Amino acid sequence: MTYHTINWNIIEDEFDEYVWDKATAQFWLDTRVPVSHDLGDWRQLSEKEKAVINKVVGGLALLDTLQSEEGVNVMRVDARTRKEIGVINDFLMMESIHAKSYGTILISLNDQQTIDDTYQWMNNDPRMQYKVKRINEIYQNGNNLQKKVASVFLEGILYYSNFFTPLWYRGQNQLANLSEIIKLVIRDESVHGTYLGYKFQKAFQELPSAQQQTFRKWMDNLLADLLDNEFKFTDQVYAPLGETFVADVKQFVKYNANKAMNNMGFDAIFDHAAIEDINPIVMNGISTETANHDFFSQVGAGYLMGEAETMTDQDYNF
Numbered sequence: 001m002t003y004h005t006i007n008w009n010i011i012e013d014e015f016d017e018y019v020w021d022k023a024t025a026q027f028w029l030d031t032r033v034p035v036s037h038d039l040g041d042w043r044q045l046s047e048k049e050k051a052v053i054n055k056v057v058g059g060l061a062l063l064d065t066l067q068s069e070e071g072v073n074v075m076r077v078d079a080r081t082r083k084e085i086g087v088i089n090d091f092l093m094m095e096s097i098h099a100k101s102y103g104t105i106l107i108s109l110n111d112q113q114t115i116d117d118t119y120q121w122m123n124n125d126p127r128m129q130y131k132v133k134r135i136n137e138i139y140q141n142g143n144n145l146q147k148k149v150a151s152v153f154l155e156g157i158l159y160y161s162n163f164f165t166p167l168w169y170r171g172q173n174q175l176a177n178l179s180e181i182i183k184l185v186i187r188d189e190s191v192h193g194t195y196l197g198y199k200f201q202k203a204f205q206e207l208p209s210a211q212q213q214t215f216r217k218w219m220d221n222l223l224a225d226l227l228d229n230e231f232k233f234t235d236q237v238y239a240p241l242g243e244t245f246v247a248d249v250k251q252f253v254k255y256n257a258n259k260a261m262n263n264m265g266f267d268a269i270f271d272h273a274a275i276e277d278i279n280p281i282v283m284n285g286i287s288t289e290t291a292n293h294d295f296f297s298q299v300g301a302g303y304l305m306g307e308a309e310t311m312t313d314q315d316y317n318f
Contacts, residue, residue, distance in 0.1 A: 006082045013262030016029030016083035019195045023090045024190075030101035030185050031179050035108035036179045040046050041174045042109050048240040053169075053178075054106065054114065054142050056162040058122040060185075061102035063159060066132045068095035071151050075115050078144040086287070087195065109178075115139065120314065127233035132160055145207075148200040150220050150263070153226055156193040157253060161234050164249045164282060172286030181283060204265070216266075227257065248279040 011017070042050070072092040079085045106115050122128055131154075138150040162180055170179035204212065233251055238246045255278055258268035 006086070008083065008174070010082065012080075012081040014083055015195070015198055016087055017052075019191060020083065020087050020090065023087065023094070023191050026184075027094075029097060030104040033101075033104075033181050033184075035105050035177045035181065038175045038177050040108065040203060041052065041169075041176075050110075052167055052237060052241060052274050054110065054118045055121060056165050057102050057178075058118040059125075059128055060159065060162045061099055061106075062122045062128055062132060063154060063162075064095055064099040064102065064185075066136055066152065068092065068099050070136055071095070071154065074139045074147050074195070075151070076202075078147070080202065088259070091192050091195075094192075096189065098185050100127060101185065105178055105181060127229055127236060131226070132228050134222075134229075139224075145200060145203055145215060146218070148196050148203075149222065151196050152193050152200065152260050152263055153223060155189045156263060157223075157257050158230060159189060160256040160276070161230055161237075161253050162247050162251045165238075167282045167285035169281065169285070171281035171283070185284070193260065193263050197260075197265070201265040223257070227253070246283070252278055252282065255280075 009018070017078040045053075072088055072095055075088050075091075076085055080089065106118055108119070135150045135154050135158075139144050142150065150221060166175060166179040166182040170183075204215070207215065230253055234246055234249045234253070238249055254270040258270055258272070261267065261269055
């Protein structure tokens with residue numbers, strides 16, 4: 001068999017090159033963000049606040065470990081173009097950086113015993129383990145479309161109950177460097193979700209109508225199952241911060257569930273009127289300039305990405 005060189009001058013799908021350029025331009029490393037500078041803020045938090053933050057950061061570490069070791073790898077075999085494999089390779093590198101960055105956060109703010117306890121929790125908590133086992137089962141045994149749905153749901157929904165807290169503290173001018181890492185991760189995940197959602201749409205549109213309907217039932221059942229576990233996880237982890245905080249996190253998850261569905265070309269599943277008011281403190285954490293711009297992933301190639309070299313609030317104005 002003759003092995004053919006990839007020719008980047010041949011355009012199979014222009015969105016491949018667009019995403020490659022955007023994804024590689026925003027490369028970053030956790031070691032460039034001085035999380036230890038947040039120690040002053042950290043020492044002012046209550047023990048229950050620290051425990052919640054450690055759990056959500058630890059939860060992200062587990063989810064991104066799955067994504068870096070399994071979730072991105074399984075996408076290669078179903079690539080529609082050769083350049084898509086290059087894009088996926090970039091995603092894999094960034095997922096590994098994400099997983100490492102959460103460890104950097106934990107090490108920068110905690111003593112060794114607390115770090116060990118956090119890893120012990122994330123590796124044994126039933127709700128966390130349910131998420132990763134449910135998603136990984138699809139990664140290992142699902143078809144092309146099912147794997148893409150699982151990835152979009154993981155990165156576009158299940159991460160966001162954990163993202164909420166760092167953004168909430170940033171909105172109050174606390175934990176600036178910790179939240180900067182989170183915002184960098186979100187910026188990456190927005191690209192990943194947009195790209196995989198686009199590739200999903202291309203393959204889904206090729207299915208006969210009857211198969212589309214059957215697949216949609218499977219997808220809706222998966223989403224209902226994941227959200228049921230996610231809301232119970234939210235009740236469990238955020239209970240120390242009060243009922244209002246728990247309700248706000250759930251609103252945030254619903255908001256992003258709508259965005260994940262939009263990424264794949266489907267209508268929102270939650271009534272926009274019921275969830276449009278995300279906690280203003282969190283929106284302030286997203287951008288200190290305005291609460292109106294939407295930095296979450298969007299369908300299509302028309303979103304704008306900030307320059308990686310100069311991190312400002314506009315970097316999240318997609």
